[in-house]
Amino acid sequence: MTSQFKVQGxxxxxxxxxxxxxxxxxSMQANAARPTTPVTPPPxxxxxxxxxxxPPPxxxxxxxxxxGPGITPC
Structure with a gap:
């Protein structure tokens, strides 16, 4: 009798x-049938x-x- 339950299960x-x-x-076919919207890149x-x-001269x-000290004038 247990073998019948196994087969039925x-x-x-x-x-x-x-x-x-x-x-x-x-559901996969329904998703495939739906038109896709084109992806537009951001502006x-x-x-x-x-x-x-x-730079400054x-x-x-x-x-x-x-x-300064020790410098002779021009």
Missing amino acids: SMKGLLLATAAVVVTMA AVTRPPIQQTP VIVVPPCKRG
């Missing part, structure tokens, strides 16, 4: 698995160009004009 499991596959396939961000400021002062 395995048959129920097989039917349940088959039903699950059918439901899954139906490009326009930034002003980077402007580098030139180098002013060379001769040692005689800087002054």
Whole structure:
């Protein structure tokens, strides 16, 4: 008598698995039939160009004009 329950249980499991596959396939087909919306890229961000400021001019002062102890005037 226990062998009948095993056969019935395995048959129920097989039917349940088959039903699950059918439901899954139906939902996959429904998703495939739905039109897809095209993906548009985000708008490009326009930034002003980077402007580098030139370094300040180098002013060379001769040692005689800087002054200090031990420096002879020009």
